Amino acid sequence: MVLVRSLNEHVGTTVTVSGWVEQLRVHGKVAFIVLRDGTGLVQGVLAKAEVSDEVWELGTSLTQESTIRFTGAVREDARAPGGHEMGLTDVALVSRSGEYPIQPKEHGVEFLLDHRHLWLRSSLQRAGLRVRSEVQQAIHDFLYERDFVRVDTPILTGSIGESAGTLFETDYFGQKAFLAQTGQLYVESACPAFRKVYCFGPTFRAEKSKTRRHLTEFWMVEPEVAFADSDDNMNLQEEFVSYIVARALERCGEELEILERDPAPLELVVPPFPRISYSEAVERLNAEGHPFEWGNDLGATDETVISGWFDRPVFIYNYPAKAKAFYMKENPEDTRTVLCDDLIAPEGYGEIIGGSQREDDHDRLLARIEEEGLPREAYDWYLDLRKFGSFPHSGFGLGLERTVAWITGRHHIRELIPFPRMINRLTP
Amino acid sequence: MVLVRSLNEHVGTTVTVSGWVEQLRVHGKVAFIVLRDGTGLVQGVLAKAEVSDEVWELGTSLTQESTIRFTGAVREDARAPGGHEMGLTDVALVSRSGEYPIQPKEHGVEFLLDHRHLWLRSSLQRAGLRVRSEVQQAIHDFLYERDFVRVDTPILTGSIGESAGTLFETDYFGQKAFLAQTGQLYVESACPAFRKVYCFGPTFRAEKSKTRRHLTEFWMVEPEVAFADSDDNMNLQEEFVSYIVARALERCGEELEILERDPAPLELVVPPFPRISYSEAVERLNAEGHPFEWGNDLGATDETVISGWFDRPVFIYNYPAKAKAFYMKENPEDTRTVLCDDLIAPEGYGEIIGGSQREDDHDRLLARIEEEGLPREAYDWYLDLRKFGSFPHSGFGLGLERTVAWITGRHHIRELIPFPRMINRLTP
Numbered sequence: 001m002v003l004v005r006s007l008n009e010h011v012g013t014t015v016t017v018s019g020w021v022e023q024l025r026v027h028g029k030v031a032f033i034v035l036r037d038g039t040g041l042v043q044g045v046l047a048k049a050e051v052s053d054e055v056w057e058l059g060t061s062l063t064q065e066s067t068i069r070f071t072g073a074v075r076e077d078a079r080a081p082g083g084h085e086m087g088l089t090d091v092a093l094v095s096r097s098g099e100y101p102i103q104p105k106e107h108g109v110e111f112l113l114d115h116r117h118l119w120l121r122s123s124l125q126r127a128g129l130r131v132r133s134e135v136q137q138a139i140h141d142f143l144y145e146r147d148f149v150r151v152d153t154p155i156l157t158g159s160i161g162e163s164a165g166t167l168f169e170t171d172y173f174g175q176k177a178f179l180a181q182t183g184q185l186y187v188e189s190a191c192p193a194f195r196k197v198y199c200f201g202p203t204f205r206a207e208k209s210k211t212r213r214h215l216t217e218f219w220m221v222e223p224e225v226a227f228a229d230s231d232d233n234m235n236l237q238e239e240f241v242s243y244i245v246a247r248a249l250e251r252c253g254e255e256l257e258i259l260e261r262d263p264a265p266l267e268l269v270v271p272p273f274p275r276i277s278y279s280e281a282v283e284r285l286n287a288e289g290h291p292f293e294w295g296n297d298l299g300a301t302d303e304t305v306i307s308g309w310f311d312r313p314v315f316i317y318n319y320p321a322k323a324k325a326f327y328m329k330e331n332p333e334d335t336r337t338v339l340c341d342d343l344i345a346p347e348g349y350g351e352i353i354g355g356s357q358r359e360d361d362h363d364r365l366l367a368r369i370e371e372e373g374l375p376r377e378a379y380d381w382y383l384d385l386r387k388f389g390s391f392p393h394s395g396f397g398l399g400l401e402r403t404v405a406w407i408t409g410r411h412h413i414r415e416l417i418p419f420p421r422m423i424n425r426l427t428p
Numbered sequence: 429m430v431l432v433r434s435l436n437e438h439v440g441t442t443v444t445v446s447g448w449v450e451q452l453r454v455h456g457k458v459a460f461i462v463l464r465d466g467t468g469l470v471q472g473v474l475a476k477a478e479v480s481d482e483v484w485e486l487g488t489s490l491t492q493e494s495t496i497r498f499t500g501a502v503r504e505d506a507r508a509p510g511g512h513e514m515g516l517t518d519v520a521l522v523s524r525s526g527e528y529p530i531q532p533k534e535h536g537v538e539f540l541l542d543h544r545h546l547w548l549r550s551s552l553q554r555a556g557l558r559v560r561s562e563v564q565q566a567i568h569d570f571l572y573e574r575d576f577v578r579v580d581t582p583i584l585t586g587s588i589g590e591s592a593g594t595l596f597e598t599d600y601f602g603q604k605a606f607l608a609q610t611g612q613l614y615v616e617s618a619c620p621a622f623r624k625v626y627c628f629g630p631t632f633r634a635e636k637s638k639t640r641r642h643l644t645e646f647w648m649v650e651p652e653v654a655f656a657d658s659d660d661n662m663n664l665q666e667e668f669v670s671y672i673v674a675r676a677l678e679r680c681g682e683e684l685e686i687l688e689r690d691p692a693p694l695e696l697v698v699p700p701f702p703r704i705s706y707s708e709a710v711e712r713l714n715a716e717g718h719p720f721e722w723g724n725d726l727g728a729t730d731e732t733v734i735s736g737w738f739d740r741p742v743f744i745y746n747y748p749a750k751a752k753a754f755y756m757k758e759n760p761e762d763t764r765t766v767l768c769d770d771l772i773a774p775e776g777y778g779e780i781i782g783g784s785q786r787e788d789d790h791d792r793l794l795a796r797i798e799e800e801g802l803p804r805e806a807y808d809w810y811l812d813l814r815k816f817g818s819f820p821h822s823g824f825g826l827g828l829e830r831t832v833a834w835i836t837g838r839h840h841i842r843e844l845i846p847f848p849r850m851i852n853r854l855t856p
Contacts, residue, residue, distance in 0.1 A: 001655065003623075005575070018655050018819075019620075019623075020620050020817045020819075021817075036620075037623060038619065038620065038621060038622045038623025038624070038654060039575070039622075039623055065620075065816045065817040066817055067817040067818060067819045094818075094819060094820075095788070095814075095817060095818035095819060097815070097816045097817045098815045098816060100816055101816075115809075115812075117614075117617035117809045117810075117812060117813065118617075118812065118816060120617060120618050120620075120621045121620050121621045125621070126621050126622070129577070129579065129618075129621070129622075130577055130622070132578075133577045133578040133579070136578050137568060137572050137578070140565060140568050144565050147433070147467070149557070149558055149561045150560075150561040150564050150565070151557065151561070151846050152630070152647060152845065152846055153846065153847065154645060154846075154847040154849055155583065155607075155630050155632075155645060156596075156632070156644070156645050156849050156854060157854070157855075158854040158855040158856075168584075168598045168599075168600070168605075169598060169599070170596045170597060170598040170607070171596075171597070172596070172644075172854050173634075173636075173851055173852075175854055177596075177854055179583075179598070186545075186846070186847060189545035189546075189548060189856075190548050190557075190846065191466065192447075192448050192464075192466065192493075192548075192549050193466060193548045193549045193553070193554050193557070194466045194467075194554070194557075194558070195431075195447075195465060195466025195467055196466070201629055201630060202580070202583050202629060202630070204583075204584070206601075208601075216584070216600075217582060217583060217584050219580060226466060227429065227446050360523070381545045381855070381856035382545075384543075384545060384546065385545065386523075387525070387526045388493045388525045388526060388528055388529075388546060389448045389449075389493040389494055389495040389523060389525045390495060390522075390523035391446075391448075391495045391522060391523060392522075417580065418579050418580055418581065418582075418614070418618065419581065419582040419614060421582055421584050423601055424601075426584060426585070426586045426600050426603055426605055427585075427586040427809070428586070428809035
């Protein structure tokens with residue numbers, strides 16, 4: 001069996017390929033069968049005069065998504081889908097498809113999501129998810145090449161993440177367990193073992209948000225580096241994001257084309273990224289007629305305005321403490337703020353990274369835990385890290401689906417995860 | 429700041445390193461400080477005559493796991509931990525550690541697991557988890573190099589898995605959701621999009637098992653290949669496992685040495701692996717005086733006996749249908765059995781892979797679902813894959829922790845995951 005991807009090595013020879021019928025057109029005594037084998041598309045040309053009646057009968061009665069094998073001589077044809085055509089000498093049926101639910105017409109999105117297990121086969125979905133897969137490998141490669149050790153953090157936790165109230169809960173042999181919102185707290189504990197570490201896996205938020213940028217289950221990569229401060233952290237982030245984008249441009253050109261993604265804005269994504277402090281951003285927002293009160297968190301609309309000032313991703317750094325999580329380090333130069341950054345993607349794609357230097361002072365961290373009304377006991381082990389050899393360290397979390405939505409130029413992040421989970425969507 | 433890993437590039441020069449105090453020995457007017465920086469160990473030699481009183485005082489009063497920076501000239505010393513020594517000119521304290529709970533003595537395992545966030549720093553734990561990280565990268569690389577597309581499958585599912593009764597359940601905005609036991613069923617649906625696919629993430633079993641080979645949360649990689657039969661599947665598995673083992677041998681020599689892992693049995697792990705059918709295995713068990721009734725599932729003890737017949741991992745294939753999951757394809761040559769395999773690691777490490785050709789006949793699959801008393805409705809989408817272009821396909825699941833336990837030669841798989849979850853263990 002030959003793969004469609006490698007047909008260019010077989011021009012002039014007769015081969016067999018296997019896959020699914022994307023399209024069938026019959027014009028009198030010639031039929032065109034477009035086959036998808038998972039590595040590409042190829043058009044088979046079936047001429048009534050050149051095959052048996054049985055093969056002609058079968059080939060011209062194929063239903064969409066039927067599984068077939070076909071055999072023929074490979075020739076180049078720039079006009080054909082995939083750039084090759086096969087002059088068929090045989091067609092064999094593996095499995096006849098029933099009437100395929102997804103037709104080349106506009107379906108409602110709920111219908112498509114109900115059929116996600118089939119919708120995955122559609123060209124835009126294939127392209128988007130292939131970019132996701134490439135981005136994931138790029139993430140692993142970047143960190144591996146820089147000697148990060150991967151440290152998987154638990155999903156089932158006795159305690160907690162950033163905030164209560166948005167946790168999924170399960171019974172764990174009589175105890176209460178919660179699904180992790182982040183791996184960060186755990187991954188911090190591995191810094192004294194490996195210095196540079198990361199986790200990458202699914203995280204959970206029982207949020208009732210229904211926006212195009214929210215999922216209840218999404219993937220996040222969270223690097224953490226001992227002895228790195230907030231500036232080092234932003235340096236790492238811009239290198240990381242630039243690497244990922246360059247890799248997608250380099251290896252997913254075909255997919256980006258299918259997605260009609262203009263590569264020009266992505267080609268600008270190289271270090272250094274602009275950096276603007278929260279306070280500067282607030283000042284400029286007000287000066288430009290976007291009233292905004294210092295102390296509030298920036299919303300999606302504010303982020304879009306700010307990102308519009310720049311041609312590439314922008315860091316907004318050092319937010320007010322009260323707008324951010326308890327574990328961020330107090331800014332010694334302005335104790336109302338913490339040493340942190342959000343990285344805002346261009347073109348309205350919003351926040352793709354949240355990062356910070358971590359509070360490494362035991363007493364200040366404890367005070368913040370108490371201020372937030374978090375259950376002290378659940379954080380005892382986390383506080384231990386500040387008792388037994390505390391160290392300056394910083395890290396960040398990059399949301400995979402938001403990043404891939406930006407790179408692929410898709411509006412809804414739900415298309416960039418194979419099986420999206422949202423408030424009203426738990427199946428298939 | 430210089431990393432200990434790269435000290436060999438700095439021999440003869442004066443550098444500063446930062447990290448944690450592993451050990452301090454004071455002999456009269458000379459003190460030896462072993463520092464761990466997460467990339468290696470280096471011994472600093474502090475001579476009273478050569479530093480200020482303050483530095484001598486500080487250097488000789490350091491507590492274990494205190495965070496420090498020290499500065500000195502690098503020299504090679506084969507006897508020193510890490511192969512280098514530094515003649516110290518300065519020592520600076522970053523953070524003094526309280527009395528460190530883990531001492532160089534035998535602690536009970538429950539105590540160590542209670543302090544898992546600190547135990548990670550111990551040398552055997554570091555070595556084991558570094559091998560885990562390398563194996564994970566090897567898994568991604570192997571599959572990426574062979575054009576597999578990564579397809580992440582959901583943790584939160586409306587139902588499903590291999591068997592009810594061992595599912596963790598959570599409230600999902602008023603609906604019941606279950607934590608996935610496997611990604612396989614989902615990943616199968618991506619075959620018609622990408623042909624070769626895989627998922628790799630945490631999976632969950634609410635099993636009350638308390639053996640050294642069980643976790644309630646563990647990582648599994650699950651490749652799936654369209655148009656592959658059971659033999660192709662075993663070929664892929666032996667290539668995959670051999671690649672992983674070779675990679676660990678090549679890049680984790682130091683860790684395997686720390687773990688006192690004899691590499692000799694691992695060096696034998698090259699294709700082809702021996703293959704024995706379930707029925708042959710049962711016959712031979714009986715012939716050798718291990719009474720075993722055809723039709724039962726093989727237990728850990730049986731597997732150990734069978735693996736003892738061979739010098740490398742062994743496939744046991746085509747088990748009785750009733751001992752295996754509903755989705756495995758009926759063996760046309762003996763319909764009492766299914767086309768499947770378990771891969772048994774040598775040296776008593778047991779099953780590390782379960783694989784099978786999948787049932788691709790809609791009606792036989794439905795009959796199996798009904799026989800097992802599974803909720804039909806929950807499998808409607810999975811049955812769709814047999815209605816709309818069914819195709820022969822095979823895949824397998826490799827358990828990460830079991831594989832790494834075997835490679836590292838550790839007895840308990842709980843040491844090969846950063847934060848193990850067992851029936852009585854949900855924290856830290």
